[in-house]
Amino acid sequence: xxxxxxxxxxxxxxxxxxxxxxxxxxxxxxxxxxxxxxxxxxxxxxxxxxxxxxxxxxxxxxxxxxxxxxxxxxxxxxxxxxxxxxxxxxxxxxxxxxxxxxxxxxxxxxxxxxxxxxxxxxxxxxxxxxxxxxxxxxxxxxxxxxxxxxxxxxxxxxxxxxxxxxxxxxxxxxxxxxxxxxxxxxxxxxxxxxxxxxxxxxxxxxxxxxxxxxxxxxxxxxxxxxxxxxxxxxxxxxxxxxxxxxxxxxxxxxxxxxxxxxxxxxxxxxxxxxxxxxxxxxxxxxxxxxxxxxxxxxxxxxxxxxxxxxxxxxxxxxxxxxxxxxxxxxxxxxxxxxxxxxxxxxxxxxxx
Numbered sequence: 014x015x016x017x018x019x020x021x022x023x024x025x026x027x028x029x030x031x032x033x034x035x036x037x038x039x040x041x042x043x044x045x046x047x048x049x050x051x052x053x054x055x056x057x058x059x060x061x062x063x064x065x066x067x068x069x070x071x072x073x074x075x076x077x078x079x080x081x082x083x084x085x086x087x088x089x090x091x092x093x094x095x096x097x098x099x100x101x102x103x104x105x106x107x108x109x110x111x112x113x114x115x116x117x118x119x120x121x122x123x124x125x126x127x128x129x130x131x132x133x134x135x136x137x138x139x140x141x142x143x144x145x146x147x148x149x150x151x152x153x154x155x156x157x158x159x160x161x162x163x164x165x166x167x168x169x170x171x172x173x174x175x176x177x178x179x180x181x182x183x184x185x186x187x188x189x190x191x192x193x194x195x196x197x198x199x200x201x202x203x204x205x206x207x208x209x210x211x212x213x214x215x216x217x218x219x220x221x222x223x224x225x226x227x228x229x230x231x232x233x234x235x236x237x238x239x240x241x242x243x244x245x246x247x248x249x250x251x252x253x254x255x256x257x258x259x260x261x262x263x264x265x266x267x268x269x270x271x272x273x274x275x276x277x278x279x280x281x282x283x284x285x286x287x288x289x290x291x292x293x294x295x296x297x298x299x300x301x302x303x304x305x306x307x308x309x310x311x312x313x314x315x316x317x318x319x320x321x322x323x324x325x326x327x328x329x330x331x332x333x334x335x336x337x338x339x340x341x342x343x344x345x346x347x348x349x350x351x352x353x354x355x356x357x358x359x360x361x362x363x364x365x
Contacts, residue, residue, distance in 0.1 A: 017029050017325075022046075022047070023036060023039060023041070023047075024036065024044075024047040024347060025044075025047070025345070025347045025348060025349070025352070027325065029325075032323070033323065034320070034323050034324060034325045035323060035324045035325070035348075035352055035355070035356065036325050036345075037324060037325065037326050037327075037342045037343055037344065037345075037348075037356065038325055038326055038327035038341070038343050039327070039343055039345070040170075040198070040228075040229035040230070040343070041229070041230075041232060041345055041346075041347070042198075042201050042202050042229060042230040042282065042306050042343075042344075042345055042346065043201045043202075043207070043230050043231065043232065043275060043278040043279060043282060043345070043346040044232075044278060044345040044346035044347030044348070045201075045230075045231065045232035045274075045275065045278060045346070046232035047347050048232075048274065048278070048346075048347070050271070050274055051232070051267065051271055051274060054267050054270050054271055055263060055264065055267045058262075058263035058264075058266045058267050058270075059263045061263065061266070062076070062078070062261075062262040062263040062266065063263070064263075065258075065261070066258070066259060066261070066262050067258045068258070069255055069256065069257075069258075070249075070254065070255060070259050071255040076262050078262045078265050078266050078269075079097060079259055079260075079262065079265065081269060082097055082265040082266075082268065082269060083095040083096065083097050083237075085269055086208065086237060086239075087239060089206065089208045089272075090208035090209060090211045090212060090223075090239055091208075091211060091212035091215065092211045092212075092215075092223070092239035092240065093240070093241050093242045093245075094239075094240060094241065094242040094244075094245035094246070095237055095238065095239050095240075095245060096237065096238045096245050096248050096249055096254060097235055097236070097237050097259065097260055097265065098235065098236040098237065098238070098253075098254070098257065098259070098260065099234070099235060099236065099257055099258050099259055099260050100226065100228070100234070100235070100236045100260075101128065101195075101197050101224065101225050101226025101227065101228065101235075101236035101237075102128040102226070102236065103128075103236055103253065103257060104128075104224040104225065104226075104236030104237055104238050105126060105128025105129040105195060105224045105225070105236070106128055106129075106253065107224075107238065107248050107251060107253040107254060108129065108193055108222050108224040108238050108240075108248065109128075109129050109130065109131045109164065109193060110131065110251070110253065111222075111244065111247055111248050111251065112162055112191055112193055112222060112244075113131040113134075113162065115160055115162075115191070116160050116161065116162035116191065117159040117160045117161065118152075118156070118159060118160070118161040118162065119131065119134055119161075119162045119164065120137075120145075120149050120152075120161065120162070120163050120164070121134060121135070121136045121137060121164045121165065122136060122137065122142060122145055122164065122165030122166060122176070123136055123137050123138050123139075123140055123141060123142060123145055124136070124142065124165070124166050124169040124171070124172070125164050125165050125166055125195065126166055126195045126197065128195065128224075129164050129165075129193055129195045129224060130164065131164075142169065142174065142176060146180055149163070149180075149184065150180060150183065150184065153183075153184040153187060153188060156188070158187055158188055158189070159188055159189070160188070160189045160190075160191070161184065161188045161189070161190050161191070162190075162191045162192075162193065163181055163184075163190060163191070163192045163193070164192075164193045165178075165193075165194060165195070166194070166195045166197075166198070167194050167195065167196045167198065167199035167203060167209065167210045167223075167225075168198055168199060168203065168305060170198040170307060171309075171331055171339050171341070172300075172309065173300060173301040173302065173305060173307045173308055173309045173341065174302075175203065175302060175304060175305055178192070178194070178214050181214075181216075181219060182216055182218060182219065185216065185218035185219050186218070189220075190218065190219050190220065191219070191220040191221075191222070192214070192219050192220070192221050192222070193222045193223075193224065194210060194211075194214065194221070194222070194223045194224075195223075195224060195225050196209035196210055196211070196223050196224070196225035197225035197226040197229055198225075198229060198230070198305075199225065199230075200225055200226075200227060200229065200230045200231050201229070201230020201231045201275070201279065202230050202282070202304075202305055202306060203304065203305065206276070206279070207230070207231065207272075207275050207276065207279050209223060209225065209239070210223065211223045211239045220240075220241065220244070221240065222238060222239065222240040222241075222244055223238070223239040223240065224236065224237065224238045224239070225237065227260075231268065231275070233260065233261070233264045233265065233268055234260060234261050234264055235259075235260025235261065235264065235265060236260070278346035279346070281346055282306055282344065282345070282346045283303075285306070285344050285346075285348060285350075285353060286303045286304070286305070286306050286344055287303045288350070288353055289303075289308065289342075289344055289353055289356075289357065290302070290303035290308075291303075292353075292357045293308070293357065293360060296360060296361075296364045298310050298311045298312050298315070298364060299342075299360070306343060306344040306345065307327075307341050307342070307343045307344070308341060308342045308343075308344075309339070309340065309341050310326075310340050310341070310342060311340070312340075312363070313338060313340065315340065315363055316328045316338075316340055318359070318363055319359065322359045324355075324356060324359065326340060326341065326342050326343075327339075327340065327341040327342070327343055328340045328341075342356070
């Protein structure tokens with residue numbers, strides 16, 4: 014698909030060469046970064062905190078909002094503790110570096126994000142997730158008891174597949190297991206609320222750590238790590254935490270001020286995904302789940318047909334520039350029912 018460059022932010026509609034298009038791409042799953050109410054509160058908080066806060070969290074002068082955000086997010090996620098960073102990538106690096114030193118074995122999912130892969134390790138790209146899971150279970154049976162670090166994403170955003178990690182509990186019966194999950198695409202989307210999968214996978218036998226970007230579903234220029242107080246305090250003693258600038262305090266304060274609005278958008282997104290999944294259930298070219306707002310389509314020719322109809326979808330080669338294109342429809346909280354119905358009508362015509 015041809016690349017298009019914009020001079021304004023992205024929302025429900027975008028303009029390309031003077032023509033308006035419905036935008037069904039990106040990662041603004043809840044549409045909060047484009048929400049007028051959110052932007053109004055954010056503008057006030059920017060005046061309160063300034064456009065940037067570059068000093069270390071270890072400085073002797075500190076803003077309360079960082080601790081307030083960590084405590085609130087951890088409580089809502091049912092995690093003992095939390096550490097907020099300036100990005101999900103930095104959070105992932107800090108999490109993996111803190112866990113790798115104690116591991117005898119490191120098992121990494123095929124689709125694991127680069128941020129959570131420790132230096133010197135590679136993902137098991139020769140296998141798909143189901144094959145990798147089977148290999149992990151077989152290997153755990155063969156090994157004597159040891160410390161195993163299991164690393165992976167909560168879901169594969171490119172294949173639009175949600176991962177099930179209940180099988181890790183079987184491994185934890187024999188081995189000492191630490192699990193690191195990247196929730197970058199799960200925050201705001203998976204589960205009954207907006208706080209990701211920590212509560213879903215927490216287990217007394219497993220030392221669970223969840224990291225991820227808050228810049229996708231939640232629309233915040235920040236990242237976070239969730240885990241035990243022991244792990245979080247260990248991470249907060251590292252140079253990656255103390256030496257890096259924190260996230261935007263204005264955005265974090267706005268999140269705390271607007272949780273109800275987030276939950277409203279999450280409820281609508283669930284409805285929208287349910288509607289789209291139901292309307293396209295009989296179309297074999299559409300792959301996905303009503304539980305996640307991205308749906309893959311297998312017909313490359315549809316990319317241009319959508320564009321002719323005034324619809325921009327996600328289409329680019331992945332994981333390298335030489336790879337085949339991955340084509341997806343991404344639904345956002347800023348979409349309206351009429352948008353979904355129009356999109357569905359185009360799909361029904363293309364599928365005939």
